[in-house]
Amino acid sequence: MSAPDYGHAFTLWRDQAPEWHAYTHHPFVEGLRSGNLPRANFLHYLRQDYIFLIHFTRAWALAAAKGETLAEIQAASATVQALAHVEMPLHVQICAQAGMDAAALEASEEAPANLAYTRYVLESGYSGDFLDLMAALAPCVLGYGEIGARLQGSGGVYADWINTYAGDDYQGLCRDVGALIGSALVHRLGPGWASLPRARHLSARFATATRLEVGFWQMGLDGP
Amino acid sequence: MSAPDYGHAFTLWRDQAPEWHAYTHHPFVEGLRSGNLPRANFLHYLRQDYIFLIHFTRAWALAAAKGETLAEIQAASATVQALAHVEMPLHVQICAQAGMDAAALEASEEAPANLAYTRYVLESGYSGDFLDLMAALAPCVLGYGEIGARLQGSGGVYADWINTYAGDDYQGLCRDVGALIGSALVHRLGPGWASLPRARHLSARFATATRLEVGFWQMGLDGP
Amino acid sequence: MSAPDYGHAFTLWRDQAPEWHAYTHHPFVEGLRSGNLPRANFLHYLRQDYIFLIHFTRAWALAAAKGETLAEIQAASATVQALAHVEMPLHVQICAQAGMDAAALEASEEAPANLAYTRYVLESGYSGDFLDLMAALAPCVLGYGEIGARLQGSGGVYADWINTYAGDDYQGLCRDVGALIGSALVHRLGPGWASLPRARHLSARFATATRLEVGFWQMGLDGP
Amino acid sequence: MSAPDYGHAFTLWRDQAPEWHAYTHHPFVEGLRSGNLPRANFLHYLRQDYIFLIHFTRAWALAAAKGETLAEIQAASATVQALAHVEMPLHVQICAQAGMDAAALEASEEAPANLAYTRYVLESGYSGDFLDLMAALAPCVLGYGEIGARLQGSGGVYADWINTYAGDDYQGLCRDVGALIGSALVHRLGPGWASLPRARHLSARFATATRLEVGFWQMGLDGP
Numbered sequence: 001m002s003a004p005d006y007g008h009a010f011t012l013w014r015d016q017a018p019e020w021h022a023y024t025h026h027p028f029v030e031g032l033r034s035g036n037l038p039r040a041n042f043l044h045y046l047r048q049d050y051i052f053l054i055h056f057t058r059a060w061a062l063a064a065a066k067g068e069t070l071a072e073i074q075a076a077s078a079t080v081q082a083l084a085h086v087e088m089p090l091h092v093q094i095c096a097q098a099g100m101d102a103a104a105l106e107a108s109e110e111a112p113a114n115l116a117y118t119r120y121v122l123e124s125g126y127s128g129d130f131l132d133l134m135a136a137l138a139p140c141v142l143g144y145g146e147i148g149a150r151l152q153g154s155g156g157v158y159a160d161w162i163n164t165y166a167g168d169d170y171q172g173l174c175r176d177v178g179a180l181i182g183s184a185l186v187h188r189l190g191p192g193w194a195s196l197p198r199a200r201h202l203s204a205r206f207a208t209a210t211r212l213e214v215g216f217w218q219m220g221l222d223g224p
Numbered sequence: 225m226s227a228p229d230y231g232h233a234f235t236l237w238r239d240q241a242p243e244w245h246a247y248t249h250h251p252f253v254e255g256l257r258s259g260n261l262p263r264a265n266f267l268h269y270l271r272q273d274y275i276f277l278i279h280f281t282r283a284w285a286l287a288a289a290k291g292e293t294l295a296e297i298q299a300a301s302a303t304v305q306a307l308a309h310v311e312m313p314l315h316v317q318i319c320a321q322a323g324m325d326a327a328a329l330e331a332s333e334e335a336p337a338n339l340a341y342t343r344y345v346l347e348s349g350y351s352g353d354f355l356d357l358m359a360a361l362a363p364c365v366l367g368y369g370e371i372g373a374r375l376q377g378s379g380g381v382y383a384d385w386i387n388t389y390a391g392d393d394y395q396g397l398c399r400d401v402g403a404l405i406g407s408a409l410v411h412r413l414g415p416g417w418a419s420l421p422r423a424r425h426l427s428a429r430f431a432t433a434t435r436l437e438v439g440f441w442q443m444g445l446d447g448p
Numbered sequence: 449m450s451a452p453d454y455g456h457a458f459t460l461w462r463d464q465a466p467e468w469h470a471y472t473h474h475p476f477v478e479g480l481r482s483g484n485l486p487r488a489n490f491l492h493y494l495r496q497d498y499i500f501l502i503h504f505t506r507a508w509a510l511a512a513a514k515g516e517t518l519a520e521i522q523a524a525s526a527t528v529q530a531l532a533h534v535e536m537p538l539h540v541q542i543c544a545q546a547g548m549d550a551a552a553l554e555a556s557e558e559a560p561a562n563l564a565y566t567r568y569v570l571e572s573g574y575s576g577d578f579l580d581l582m583a584a585l586a587p588c589v590l591g592y593g594e595i596g597a598r599l600q601g602s603g604g605v606y607a608d609w610i611n612t613y614a615g616d617d618y619q620g621l622c623r624d625v626g627a628l629i630g631s632a633l634v635h636r637l638g639p640g641w642a643s644l645p646r647a648r649h650l651s652a653r654f655a656t657a658t659r660l661e662v663g664f665w666q667m668g669l670d671g672p
Numbered sequence: 673m674s675a676p677d678y679g680h681a682f683t684l685w686r687d688q689a690p691e692w693h694a695y696t697h698h699p700f701v702e703g704l705r706s707g708n709l710p711r712a713n714f715l716h717y718l719r720q721d722y723i724f725l726i727h728f729t730r731a732w733a734l735a736a737a738k739g740e741t742l743a744e745i746q747a748a749s750a751t752v753q754a755l756a757h758v759e760m761p762l763h764v765q766i767c768a769q770a771g772m773d774a775a776a777l778e779a780s781e782e783a784p785a786n787l788a789y790t791r792y793v794l795e796s797g798y799s800g801d802f803l804d805l806m807a808a809l810a811p812c813v814l815g816y817g818e819i820g821a822r823l824q825g826s827g828g829v830y831a832d833w834i835n836t837y838a839g840d841d842y843q844g845l846c847r848d849v850g851a852l853i854g855s856a857l858v859h860r861l862g863p864g865w866a867s868l869p870r871a872r873h874l875s876a877r878f879a880t881a882t883r884l885e886v887g888f889w890q891m892g893l894d895g896p
Contacts, residue, residue, distance in 0.1 A: 057297055058799075061288035064281070064304060065346075066575050068649075070312065073281055077301075077308040080288060084301040088294065112887050115880070116788035122289075123791040126798035127514050127730075129577040188646050189637070196644075198636050201516075208787070215784050282575075290799050292873075336663050339656070340564035343571040350574035351506075351738050353801040412870050413861070420868075422860050425740075432563070439560050505736070505745055512733035512752060513794075518760065521729055525749075525756040528736060532749040536742065570737075 004149045004171065006142045007178030009185055012194060013138065013206040023139065023210050024147050028217035035156030038223075042158070045220035046095055048114050050105045052216075053091055055118035057083040059125060059137060066130045069187065075180045079173075113219035117212040124205055131188060131198075134181045135205040139213050145174035228373045228395065230366045231402030233409055236418060237362065237430040247363065247434050248371050252441035259380030262447075266382070269444035270319055272338050274329045276440075277315055279342035281307040283349060283361060290354045293411065299404045303397075337443035341436040348429055355412060355422075358405045359429040363437050369398035452597045452619065454590045455626030457633055460642060461586065461654040471587065471658050472595050476665035483604030486671070490606070493668035494543055496562050498553045500664075501539055503566035505531040507573060507585060514578045517635065523628045527621075561667035565660040572653055579636060579646075582629045583653040587661050593622035676821045676843065678814045679850030681857055684866060685810065685878040695811065695882050696819050700889035707828030710895070714830070717892035718767055720786050722777045724888075725763055727790035729755040731797060731809060738802045741859065747852045751845075785891035789884040796877055803860060803870075806853045807877040811885050817846035 005011070014020050028045070031037025057080060064076035095105055121140075125133030148165025164170060185193045193199055229235070238244050252269070255261025281304060288300035319329055345364075349357030372389025388394060409417045417423055453459070462468050476493070479485025505528060512524035543553055569588075573581030596613025612618060633641045641647055677683070686692050700717070703709025729752060736748035767777055793812075797805030820837025836842060857865045865871055 054294060054297065057301070058289045058291070061285045061297070061301060061304070064285035064308070065283070065289060067282070070278060070308075073278065073285070074308045074312075077281070077285060077304045080285070080301045081305045081309075084288070084294075084298045085305075088298075110880070112785070112788050112884065115792050115884065116784050119791035119795040120787050122795045123798065126574075126795065127577075129575075129580070132577070186645075188644075188649070190644050190646075196636075196638050197634075198638075201636070208782075212784065212787065334656070336561070336564050336660065339568050339660065340560050343567035344563050347567040347570045347574065350571065350798075351801075353799075353804065356801070410869075412868075412873070414868050414870075420860075420862050421858075422862075425860070432558070436560065436563065502742060502745065505749070506739070507737070509733045509736035509745070509749060509752070512756070513730045513737060515730070518726060518756075521726065521733070522756045522760075525729070525733060525752045528733070528749045529753045529757075532736070532742075532746045533753075536746075 003146050004174065005178075006145065006174045007182045008194075009181050009202075010138060010142050010178050012199075013135070013203050014142075016203045017139070017207040017210040019207070019211050019214050020143075023213045023217070024143055024150070026214060026217040026221075028221045029147055029151070031221070032158040032161060033151045033154045033156070035154075035158060037158065041220055041223045043098055043100070044224040046091075046098065047100060047105060047108045047224075048111050048216075048219065050091055050095060051108060051110050052114055052118060053083065053088055055122065056137075056140065057088065059118070059121045059133065062122065062125045063130060063133050063137070066125065066133060068130065072130065072180065072184060075176065079177070082173075111219050113212070113215040117209070117216055120209060120212055124209075128205075130184055131202055132205055134184060135202040136209045138177070138181060138206055139210040141177050142174050143210070143213060145171055227370050228398065229402075230369065230398045231406045232418075233405050233426075234362060234366050234402050236423075237359065237427050238366075240427045241363070241431040241434040243431070243435050243438050244367075247437045247441070248367055248374070250438060250441040250445075252445045253371055253375070255445070256382040256385060257375045257378045257380070259378075259382060261382065263381075265444055265447045267322055267324065268448040270315075270322065271324060271329060271332045271448075272335050272440075272443065274315055274319060275332060275334050276338055276342055277307065277312055279346060280361075280364065281312065283342070283345045283357065286346065286349045287354060287357050287361070290349065290357060292354065296354065296404065296408060299400065303401070306397075335443050337436070337439040341433070341440055344433060344436055348433075352429075354408055355426060356429055358408060359426040360433045362401070362405060362430055363434040365401050366398050367434070367437060369395055451594050452622065453626075454593065454622045455630045456642075457629050457650075458586060458590050458626050460647075461583065461651050462590075464651045465587070465655040465658040467655070467659050467662050468591075471591055471661045471665070472598070474662060474665035474669075476669045477595055477599070479669070480606040480609060481599045481602045481604070483602075483606060485606065487605075489668055489671045491546055491548070492672040494539075494546065495548060495553060495556045495672075496559050496664075496667065498539055498543060499556060499558050500562055500566060501531065501536055503570060504585075504588065505536065507566070507569045507581065510570065510573045511578060511581050511585070514573065514581060516578065520578065520628065520632060523624065527625070530621075559667050561660070561663040565657070565664055568660055569657060572657075576653075578632055579650055580653055582632060583650040584657045586625070586629060586654055587658040589625050590622050591658070591661060593619055675818050676846065677850075678817065678846045679854045680866075681853050681874075682810060682814050682850050684871075685807065685875050686814075688875045689811070689879040689882040691879070691883050691886050692815075695885045695889070696815055696822070698886060698889040698893075700893045701819055701823070703893070704830040704833060705823045705826045705828070707826075707830060709830065711829075713892055713895045715770055715772065716896040718763075718770065719772060719777060719780045719896075720783050720888075720891065722763055722767060723780060723782045724786055724790060725755065725760055727794060728809075728812065729760065731790070731793045731805065734794065734797045735802060735805050735809070738797065738805060740802065744802065744852065744856060747848065751849070754845075783891050785884070785887040789881070789888055792881060792884055796881075800877075802856055803874055804877055806856060807874040808881045810849070810853060810878055811882040813849050814846050815882070815885060817843060 060076055060079045060083060064073050064080060067073035067076055092102060121136040124136035144165045151162045152166035154162055189196055284300055284303045284307060288297050288304060291297035291300055316326060345360040348360035368389045372386060375386045376390035378386055413420055508524055508527045508531060512521050512528060515521035515524055540550060569584040572584035592613045599610045600614035602610055637644055732748055732751045732755060736745050736752060739745035739748055764774060793808040796808035816837045823834045824838035826834055861868055
C-alpha cells in the first residue's frame with residue numbers, strides 16, 4: 001500500500017528524514033497493530049499523551065499567533081479549537097474509562113521524551129517563523145495519519161485508537177494541514193522553494209522532530 | 225448608571241488608568257452615541273479595525289499558547305475561535321455592505337495608532353507572561369463592553385454597532401474574560417496579589433494600553 | 449553626495465521605502481544640521497531616545513536569541529554589548545549634562561510614536577524570524593548612518609550628535625550590520641533571494657519601520 | 673563542606689528539587705573527580721556541550737530581551753557577551769586540542785538529552801517571563817558552580833575542567849546570577865515572594881531543569 005498523499009512538502013521531508021521508517025514502524029506501533037502491546041504500556045502512553053496534547057495545542061495556538069494571512073490564522077485556530085474543545089475532552093474521557101481521572105492525569109510527571117519533543121516544537125515556533133513551526137509539527141500530525149491509514153482494519157484491542165487516525169475526519173485534517181503547509185511555503189518562498197537553502201533547514205527540523213517521535217514511542221514501550 | 229462589573233482586577237486597573245475616561249468618553253464614542261459621527265470617519269475606523277482584529281486574534285492565540293492550565297488554554301482558544309470564525313467574517317460582511325470589499329480591506333495601510341496599539345499588546349505577551357498579555361488586552365475587550373453598556377438604547381445610525389457591544393453575548397464575554405483574569409492572577413500570585421509590585425506593573429500595562437485606545441479613537445476622528 | 453554603501457539589501461529596501469526621504473530629510477534632521485532645532489525639542493528627543501534605546505537593546509538581544517549560526521549570535525551579541533554597556537551609559541551621561549538625571553529619565557512617559565516603533569520592531573522579531581527582525585531594525589541603524597554621513601561637517605550646536613553617527617566607529621557598525629543582513633539572507637534564501645515573495649515582505653517591514661521613524665522625528669519636533 | 677551560597681532563591685529551589693543530589697553527584701561527575709571517566713565519554717560530552725552552549729547563549733540573550741530594568745538587561749547581556757565571545761571560542765579551542773575541529777563540532781548530531789534540556793529552557797523563557805527563564809537557567813549555572821566548588825583540588829586528568837568552575841571568576845559569576853535572580857524576584861513579587869503560588873511554579877521549573885541535567889550527564893556517561 002502506498003503512503004497517503006498529504007502534499008509535496010510532506011513527501012519531500014518524509015523521504016529525507018532518516019528515521020521516518022523507525023517512527024512509523026516502531027515496535028510500539030506494531031504492538032498497536034497486532035494488539036500485543038501490553039495494556040500498561042498503552043496507559044503509560046495515554047497519560048503522557050495527555051501532557052503532550054496540552055503542549056501540542058499550545059503550539060498550534062502559537063501558529064495562529066504567527067500566521068501572516070487571515071487564511072493561515074483561521075486554519076491554525078480551527079485546529080486549536082478541535083484540539084482544545086474536542087480532542088482534549090475526548091482524551092480525558094478515554095483516560096477516565098481506563099481508570100485515570102483528571103487528578104491522576106494532572107499529577108503525572110512529564111517524561112523526558114515528552115519534554116524533548118514538545119519543547120522542541122514550541123521553541124522552533126518561537127525562535128523561527130510560521131514555516132519552522134509547521135515543519136516541526138508535521139511529523140506528528142501527518143505521521144499519525146500515515147500510521148492510521150496503514151493500520152486500518154487491523155482490528156484487535158487497539159482498533160478504536162487506530163480508527164481515530166484512519167478515519168475520514170483525521171485523514172481530512174491531514175490533507176488540510178498538508179495544504180496549509182504547501183500554501184504557506186509558496187506564499188513566502190515562491191513555487192521554487194524546494195531548491196532554496198531554507199528547504200534544507202526545514203527538512204532538518206522535520207527530521208529532528210521525527211527523531212523525537214521515535215523517542216516518544218520508545219518511552220511508551222519502555223513503560224512506566 | 226454605574227459601570228458594569230467585570231471583576232476585581234478590572235475595577236482596580238480602570239480606577240488607576242489616568243486616561244480611562246478619555247477613552248470611554250472620547251468624542252468618537254460620543255459621535256457614535258449621538259449619531260453625529262461622519263460616515264467617512266466610521267468607515268475609516270472600520271477599515272483600520274479590520275487590521276486591528278487580525279492582530280487582536282493573533283494576540284488571543286498567543287494567550288492560548290501561553291496558558292498554564294487547560295482551563296486557561298480553553299478559554300483563550302474559545303475567544304480565538306469567536307474572533308477568527310465569527311467576528312472577522314462578520315466584520316468583512318459589514319465592510320462589504322459599506323462598499324469596502326476584501327481587496328480594499330487588504331490594501332489598507334495600517335495607521336500608526338493601530339500599529340502602536342496592536343504591537344504593544346502582542347509584545348507585552350511575548351516579552352511578559354500570560355498576565356502581562358491579559359493586562360494589555362483588557363482595556364479593549366472590557367472597555368468596549370463598558371462603552372456598549374453605557375450607550376445602550378442610544379438609537380441612531382450607529383445603533384447596530386452599539387447593540388453588538390451592549391448585547392448579552394458580548395457582555396457575557398466580558399464577564400468571562402474578567403473571570404479568566406481574576407483566576408489567572410490568583411493561580412499565580414495568590415489572593416493578595418493586589419498588594420504586590422507585580423500589580424503595579426500590570427496596572428501600568430493596562431494604563432498604557434488605555435492610552436493607546438485613546439489614540440485609536442483619535443485616529444478614527446481625524447479621518448482618512 | 450551619494451549615500452553610503454551598506455550592502456545590497458539596504459540599497460534595495462531603501463529604494464522601495466516610500467518615506468525614506470521623509471525620514472532622512474525630516475525637518476528635525478534639518479534642524480540638527482542647521483543648529484536651528486530648539487534645545488527643548490532636542491532634550492525631548494533625548495529623553496524619549498533613552499526609552500527607545502532600552503527597547504532597541506532588547507530587540508538586538510532578541511536577534512542574538514534567534515540567530516541560527518554562531519556568527520549571527522556573535523554579531524548580534526556584540527551589538528547588544530555596545531548598546532547596553534557603552535551607548536546607554538553614554539546616553540545617561542549626555543542627559544545628565546543636559547540636566548536630566550537618571551530618575552528624570554526613568555520617570556518619562558513613553559510617547560505613542562516611541563511605543564509604535566519599538567514594539568513594532570520587537571513584535572516583528574518575535575512573530576517572524578531573524579530576517580524579519582533585521583528588516584525592522586535596519587532603518588534605524590543604517591538610516592542614522594546615512595544621516596550622519598550626509599550631515600558630517602555641518603558644525604553647529606548639534607555637531608557632537610552628528611559626529612557620533614558620522615564617525616568611523618558608527619560607519620563601521622553600519623557596514624557590519626549590512627554585511628550581517630546580507631549573509632543572513634543568503635544563508636536562508638540563497639543568492640537569488642531578491643526575487644522571492646519573502647523579499648517583498650521584508651521590504652514592506654523595512655518600509656513600515658521607516659514610516660515609524662518619521663513619526664519618531666515628528667514627535668521630537670512637536671516637542672514635550 | 674557546605675554548599676556555596678548563591679542566594680536565597682537558589683537555596684530554596686535546590687532543597688526542593690528531588691534530583692539535585694542525583695545531578696551534582698552523578699557518576700559522570702564522580703568520574704571527573706576521580707579521573708576515571710573514560711576520555712571518549714568526556715569528548716562526547718564536550719561535543720554535545722558545544723551545541724548546548726550555543727543554545728544556552730541564545731537563552732541568556734532571550735533573558736536580556738525580557739529584562740524589565742536596565743540593570744537586568746545589562747546583567748544578562750554581560751553573560752551573553754562572556755558566553756559568545758569568551759566561553760565559546762575557548763570551548764572551540766579545547767575541542768580543537770582534543771582533535772575535534774570546528775567542522776567536526778558543526779557536524780555533530782544533537783543528542784535527545786541535549787534537545788530536551790536546551791529547548792525546555794528556551795521555551796520556559798518564551799512562554800513565561802524573565803523569572804521563568806531564570807528558574808530554568810539556574811540549575812546549570814549554579815549547579816556547575818556547586819560541583820566545581822566541591823571538586824576543587826581533586827587533581828587528576830580533568831583538573832582543568834574542575835578548576836574552570838571552581839575558580840574565582842566562575843564563582844563570582846554564580847554569586848552575580850544568584851543576586852540577579854534575587855532582585856528580579858523582589859522587583860516583581862516583593863520580599864514575601866517565597867509564599868506565593870508563583871514560587872511553587874518556579875521551583876517546579878528549577879526541579880524539571882535539574883532532572884534534565886541528570887539526563888545530560890547520563891548522555892555523557894552512555895557515550896557516543
